[in-house]
Amino acid sequence: MFSIKRALTKAPAVGQSFRALATAAAGAPKTMTVRDGINKAMEEELERDPDVFLMGEEVAQYNGAYKISRGLLDKFGPKRVVDTPITEMGFTGLCVGAAFSGLKPICEFMTMNFAMQAIDQIINSAAKTYYMSGGKLPVNIVFRGPNGAAAGVAAQHSQDYSAWYGAIPGLKVISPYSVSDARGLLKSAIRDPNPVVCLENELLYGQSFPVDEKILSPDYTIPIGEAEILREGKDVSIFSYTRNLNFCLEAADIVRDKYGVEAEVINLRSIKPLDLPAIFKSVIKTHHAITVESGFASFGVGSEIVAQVMESSAFDYLDSPMERITGCETPTPYAKSLEDFAFPDTPTVVRGIEKVLSLGAWA
CATH class of the missing domain: 3.40.50.920 (Rossmann fold)
Structure with missing residues (x-):
């Protein structure tokens, strides 16, 4: 394994003038932030399927801790975009039960580090039920939120859970990079009859990527498992x-x-x-x-x-x-x-x- 040893940090980039930015923007291709890509994907899936709902801490009235769910409460109301108390074990269990009943929850964690409070619901209930029911009870649910280190949030808020969830039979695990990934993978995850863990990166939320009509189409998806x-x-x-x-x-x-x-x-x-x-x-x-x-x-x-x-x-x-x-x-x-x-x-x-x-x- 290659050992990480370094001491130098990058110098900040020199800012462009407003005139230079305006000139560049005039001929630039259309772009979108990852934050807006996830927001739009959830909006389209909520609109497409009345069984889909979003639940988590501050997802409704506050528009999401990272403004991912901005505007969704106003459009879909409190029965489809649901604020919860600070109890990951509680609202995750509620989402898993809703999936057992045929609904399609998007269960948002303020950070995937907090999902450790609900690990029994995610693994013992969501991941294993389809197998334990002999294929009679699919569990259509998405667990999503920022994963890994952000900036200055220390040890208990910075762990990457890719390997944890990737080791569990019954779970699909995705980790988007670009707006294309964020839209295409999340829409596939919401439509998938299996539990899917979507591991996002907080530091990517504000990064912009080029988009085109294909990526922005409400029908755009990326198959899970395709690099x-x-x-x-x-x-x-x-x-x-x-x-x-x-x-x-x-x-x-x-x-x-x-x-x-x-x-x-x-x-x-x-x-x-x-x-x-x-x-x-x-x-x-x-x-x-x-x-x-x-x-x-x-x-x-x-x-x-x-x-x-x-x-x-x-x-x-x-x-x-x-x-x-x-x-x-x-x-x-x-x-x-x-x-x-x-x-x-x-x-x-x-x-x-x-x-x-x-x-x-x-x-």
Whole structure:
């Protein structure tokens, strides 16, 4: 595993003038923030299916802790957009029971860290009931909310639960990156008869991505379990998901300019099920691979990808061992300098690429 050791932070970008921004906007393609993409997806699904409802803390009158549910209460009323007390165990159990009765709840957690209070309802009730009922009782429910570290929220609000939920039979687990992901995956999750955990990233909510008529269509969906090639390459495969893809794409530009290396960046999008055919195909193509995640190194998503590659015929095509770039094996520090040190960033990904290709200090 590639150890994270770094001490430098990025300098803030120089702000553009209002005139420059206005000029750029005039010819720029249409964009949308991830926040608005999720909001619009839920609005369209609430409108499409009267069995869908949203429940969680501050989702109604406050328009959501992160303004994800802005305007939904005004449009659909308090029976479809339901504020709850601070009791994850209570409202999650209510949502699971509603799903047993044929409704389609969207159960929002202010952070997935708080979903630990409701882990019995999510796993023992939602994930296992379809199997335990002999296929007679589907559980159509989405558990969603911000996952992983935000900024300065310390150890008890910063854990990445991708590997936790990905280990559970009966759950599907998605982790969107772009607006396309946020809309397409969430709409598929709401329509799926199985329980789906949607792990978002708070720091992505305000990030904008290009959109087109296809992405903005109310019928737009992305199949759960289908990865996306964000950047084609021939020299090394980078497997990652959600916000870390920003660092992967930046690192790919750096190694191209510095070494002439063409990195292939794969957006997993789905943690459970993983798109193993896409992973194997990329490894066979490039002969080198790294994984990038903000979770802990032990028993992580990267560990599963490495194991799957090793157990497949794709292993024979590797010209060097795969590398896992992960968060540090420690609770997330509160101090910003230590928090920055604890998670992957662009230089960390660059060093991982250099190691598997024997470049730079690894040559």
